[in-house]
Amino acid sequence: MAxxxxxxxxxxxxxxVKTRLGLDLQGGLEVVYRAKTADGKPPSAAELDQxxxxxxRRVNGLGTTESAIQKQGTDQISVALPGIKDAQQAxxxxxxxxxxxxxxxxxxSRPVGPVATKDEALKQLKRQGASQEEIDLLAAEGNTDKxxxxxxxxxxxxxxxxxxxxxxxxxxxxxxxxxxARAGFSGQTNKPNVLIDFTPEGSKTFQEVTxxxxxxxxxxNSPQTFAIVLDNVMSSDPMIDYTDPGLRDGISxxxxxxxxxxxxxxxxxxxxxxxxxxxxxxxxxxxxxxxxATLGKDSLRQGLIAGLVGLGLVLIYMLAYYRFLGMVADLxxxxxxxxxxxxxxxxxxxxxxxxxxxxxxxxxxxxxxxxVIFERIKEEVRHGKTVxxxxxxxxxxxxxxxxxxxxxxxxTAAVIFVFATSSxxxxxxxxILGVLVSMLTAVLFxxxxxxxxxxxxxxxxxxxxxxxxxxxxxxxxxxxxxxxxRRRRAATADDGxxxxxxxxxxxxxxxxxxxxxxxxxxxxTSTTRKKKKRR
Amino acid sequence: xxFFRRIYSFDYMGxxxxxxxxxAIIIIAGLAxxxxxxxGNPVKGLNYGLEFKEGTRISIAFEKQPSLAEVRxxxxxxxxxDAQLQETPNVAGSNQRGFQIQxxxxxxxxxxxxxxxxxxxxxxxxxxxxxxxxxxxxxxTFGRQVVSSSLxxxxxxxxxxxxxxxxxxxxxxxxxxxxxxxxxxxxxxxIYSLTGREVTTATIxxxxxxxxxxxxxxxxxxxxxxENQPKLSRLPYGYxxxxxxxxxxxxxxxTTMIVLLPVLCLLFFGGATLKDFAFALLVGILSGAYSSIxxxxxxxxVLKEREPQNRKLKLAARADGS
Numbered sequence: 128m129a130x131x132x133x134x135x136x137x138x139x140x141x142x143x144v145k146t147r148l149g150l151d152l153q154g155g156l157e158v159v160y161r162a163k164t165a166d167g168k169p170p171s172a173a174e175l176d177q178x179x180x181x182x183x184r185r186v187n188g189l190g191t192t193e194s195a196i197q198k199q200g201t202d203q204i205s206v207a208l209p210g211i212k213d214a215q216q217a218x219x220x221x222x223x224x225x226x227x228x229x230x231x232x233x234x235x236s237r238p239v240g241p242v243a244t245k246d247e248a249l250k251q252l253k254r255q256g257a258s259q260e261e262i263d264l265l266a267a268e269g270n271t272d273k274x275x276x277x278x279x280x281x282x283x284x285x286x287x288x289x290x291x292x293x294x295x296x297x298x299x300x301x302x303x304x305x306x307x308a309r310a311g312f313s314g315q316t317n318k319p320n321v322l323i324d325f326t327p328e329g330s331k332t333f334q335e336v337t338x339x340x341x342x343x344x345x346x347x348n349s350p351q352t353f354a355i356v357l358d359n360v361m362s363s364d365p366m367i368d369y370t371d372p373g374l375r376d377g378i379s380x381x382x383x384x385x386x387x388x389x390x391x392x393x394x395x396x397x398x399x400x401x402x403x404x405x406x407x408x409x410x411x412x413x414x415x416x417x418x419x420a421t422l423g424k425d426s427l428r429q430g431l432i433a434g435l436v437g438l439g440l441v442l443i444y445m446l447a448y449y450r451f452l453g454m455v456a457d458l459x460x461x462x463x464x465x466x467x468x469x470x471x472x473x474x475x476x477x478x479x480x481x482x483x484x485x486x487x488x489x490x491x492x493x494x495x496x497x498x499v500i501f502e503r504i505k506e507e508v509r510h511g512k513t514v515x516x517x518x519x520x521x522x523x524x525x526x527x528x529x530x531x532x533x534x535x536x537x538x539t540a541a542v543i544f545v546f547a548t549s550s551x552x553x554x555x556x557x558x559i560l561g562v563l564v565s566m567l568t569a570v571l572f573x574x575x576x577x578x579x580x581x582x583x584x585x586x587x588x589x590x591x592x593x594x595x596x597x598x599x600x601x602x603x604x605x606x607x608x609x610x611x612x613r614r615r616r617a618a619t620a621d622d623g624x625x626x627x628x629x630x631x632x633x634x635x636x637x638x639x640x641x642x643x644x645x646x647x648x649x650x651x652t653s654t655t656r657k658k659k660k661r662r
Numbered sequence: 663x664x665f666f667r668r669i670y671s672f673d674y675m676g677x678x679x680x681x682x683x684x685x686a687i688i689i690i691a692g693l694a695x696x697x698x699x700x701x702g703n704p705v706k707g708l709n710y711g712l713e714f715k716e717g718t719r720i721s722i723a724f725e726k727q728p729s730l731a732e733v734r735x736x737x738x739x740x741x742x743x744d745a746q747l748q749e750t751p752n753v754a755g756s757n758q759r760g761f762q763i764q765x766x767x768x769x770x771x772x773x774x775x776x777x778x779x780x781x782x783x784x785x786x787x788x789x790x791x792x793x794x795x796x797x798x799x800x801x802x803t804f805g806r807q808v809v810s811s812s813l814x815x816x817x818x819x820x821x822x823x824x825x826x827x828x829x830x831x832x833x834x835x836x837x838x839x840x841x842x843x844x845x846x847x848x849x850x851x852x853i854y855s856l857t858g859r860e861v862t863t864a865t866i867x868x869x870x871x872x873x874x875x876x877x878x879x880x881x882x883x884x885x886x887x888x889e890n891q892p893k894l895s896r897l898p899y900g901y902x903x904x905x906x907x908x909x910x911x912x913x914x915x916x917t918t919m920i921v922l923l924p925v926l927c928l929l930f931f932g933g934a935t936l937k938d939f940a941f942a943l944l945v946g947i948l949s950g951a952y953s954s955i956x957x958x959x960x961x962x963x964v965l966k967e968r969e970p971q972n973r974k975l976k977l978a979a980r981a982d983g984s
Contacts, residue, residue: 151935154792159804200807214797218770413801415718420792422721426933433931437924444920481867484939487928488871491921495878498920502913524889531830532881538826539819539874543867546815554867554939558874 135469149479152427154420155209160410174407184403220396228298232352240292248291279361304329308401310394319394338377344369430483456497463568481554489561496569500525675900681956692852711862714805723760723794724784834965842958868942876950918951
């Protein structure tokens with residue numbers, strides 16, 4: 128046990144560094160996303176896992192530490208970013224689908240556009256023979272198997288208003304063709320942009336597409352464009368200059384996304400998102416919690432105060448009620464606290480507010496185990512057993528009760544852990560760990576302590592555990608019917624002859640009084656019986 | 663002392679009907695409140711927190727506390743005229759005076775704009791360099807998901823308890839235990855409806871925990887009943903249950919007291935979230951302690967007294983006693 132305590136202390140110290148705090152205690156951001164596929168269906172398990180992997184890379188790219196990304200249910204993902212400063216920016220970056228698509232900008236691939244409104248774009252598509260079903264899906268999700276609804280945001284620089292397009296799928300190229308992306312500056316305008324590198328295959332396709340555009344331009348004697356679309360927003364529509372013979376063979380290198388007026392930070396985030404790849408699903412935030420560091424610290428302080436005062440009161444209660452035994456239990460409780468904290472730091476479990484509540488509750492549960500055992504011991508002592516044998520049978524019998532009670536608590540906690548969502552989950556985990564550790568300290572540890580102490584002479588005095596000597600002899604007076612019933616029980620068990628009257632208050636005194644004389648005998652027999660049973 | 667002596671010798675099982683009546687009254691009052699407050703739909707009879715409603719809630723403190731009307735004006739100017747505002751003495755558990763602003767669901771850009779507008783107007787308080795500002799946004803499906811997953815957890819937990827208690831004791835004990843569980847759950851829900859306290863995810867976690875912990879005292883009593891049964895087989899069953907309750911009463915009281923101490927500390931010293939936990943736990947633990955003696959044991963006694971040998975004992979006892 129000493130070793131365990133030492134190991135725990137090693138894991139705990141220094142607590143400010145080694146205890147992992149949840150975002151509700153140190154400030155930060157938590158988002159729960161609901162994932163759906165591009166056309167609004169629930170995602171498959173593989174898609175969800177892939178999404179989590181991509182999110183993980185993005186979150187790491189943001190430079191946050193101790194982030195946690197978890198699957199919740201079949202279609203939800205929770206992302207926790209403790210300690211993050213700029214929550215807005217982070218949210219924009221993480222949740223982006225980053226579906227990058229390149230479309231040829233000719234009437235064949237672009238059935239509709241540019242038009243001024245979304246409704247107009249849909250109406251025109253309808254006129255071209257798309258089904259109502261198709262139109263509705265496109266209106267709701269922006270994507271179908273056949274079409275993509277794309278908006279080009281208004282550009283204040285050229286005072287060009289917002290424009291809408293419908294492109295035909297599949298695109299000439301998509302995000303799979305990208306091997307890398309980095310933030311840079313545009314050569315002409317010196318504004319931040321993102322440079323894209325293609326995979327060898329992507330590069331070949333891109334070259335083919337641009338060569339084709341060059342030739343079409345030459346034929347039609349007008350410059351052709353292609354559209355770079357990111358998540359249904361047109362981020363640029365570069366023109367292929369057919370008068371430039373250098374472009375005869377198409378463009379082979381890479382592409383750039385200029386996207387209006389990006390800040391440097393935005394261009395870096397976009398590059399990160401493109402680098403980590405497109406999500407196979409779209410994410411829609413269903414729950415978002417943002418806590419500032421100050422509030423987190425306050426919550427932590429309040430939780431700690433509540434925990435310490437609670438622990439203190441329990442220690443005093445145990446000591447006052449069980450005297451010497453209480454002291455042993457108190458020591459076990461302190462050891463319990465250290466072990467649980469050590470376990471939390473070692474695993475490590477992220478400590479959240481609900482977790483603290485769970486921990487504080489388990490202080491009570493841990494002490495409960497000792498109450499059950501000590502009451503049993505006191506009972507046995509009142510029956511006239513020696514302290515030492517009372518301790519033995521008290522543990523043997525008390526343990527059975529505790530086991531049943533604790534297994535039930537843990538069963539429920541396990542069910543919560545499996546089925547419930549984020550905050551109850553932390554609570555349940557704490558409870559399970561707490562109950563397990565408490566069995567170790569409250570049962571094994573106190574048992575060992577008492578085993579050692581049993582060698583000392585003072586140990587055999589019942590007063591050390593808060594049993595008054597008078598209670599042993601005159602229990603009948605002090606406890607009235609309880610004691611009487613115990614005598615009766617002994618009698619029934621032994622001779623099985625006694626005719627028993629369910630007592631009303633009046634009747635209680637009679638058997639109690641009569642059994643007082645017989646009690647030594649009854650006591651002895653009951654002790655022997657129990658001893659036999661133990662062997 | 664007289665009171666204490668009496669509770670250790672009270673005929674609990676003889677007054678079964680009283681206990682059932684008392685519990686029934688409390689539960690019916692709670693259910694009635696659910697129906698009345700929910701306008702006929704009991705699910706709506708609770709005061710659900712933001713986690714169950716769609717929208718964005720911002721808790722914020724300013725360097726100098728402006729008036730509610732001033733803040734309302736700023737929020738309204740920012741385009742959220744129908745936002746709900748509330749002054750709070752204690753922003754999200756810090757001891758700062760501030761406001762809670764609840765709006766429709768805001769996008770991240772809108773969140774930033776509103777925060778900026780508030781900061782421009784009143785300057786967000788920054789003790790120790792970080793802002794007193796929290797934000798929560800909840801979509802339409804989140805609350806429903808929390809409730810449905812919790813209901814699933816409750817049903818499965820009850821089934822597991824049923825199986826475990828049947829396995830360790832007997833099915834009649836299991837019925838008693840489940841009866842006590844349902845009793846505790848209904849009481850907690852009823853009290854939440856009656857007091858109109860806000861139901862948060864913390865509340866749900868606490869209620870689920872009560873499910874496990876409230877059986878602690880019941881197990882203590884049942885364990886003693888199981889132990890006493892062979893020894894006191896000649897006693898009427900109800901009397902034997904009485905004896906078991908008397909013998910375990912001290913430990914029931916002490917275990918309850920000891921768990922209540924830290925929970926009360928949470929209630930007094932904890933922040934908003936911890937208080938939510940603590941209140942639900944407090945009600946659940948008290949109800950759990952009560953139900954071990956006044957619900958679980960009486961149900962067990964009723965079931966057991968129907969067994970032929972127990973019925974005979976009871977009749978004999980009645981004849982003897984009169």
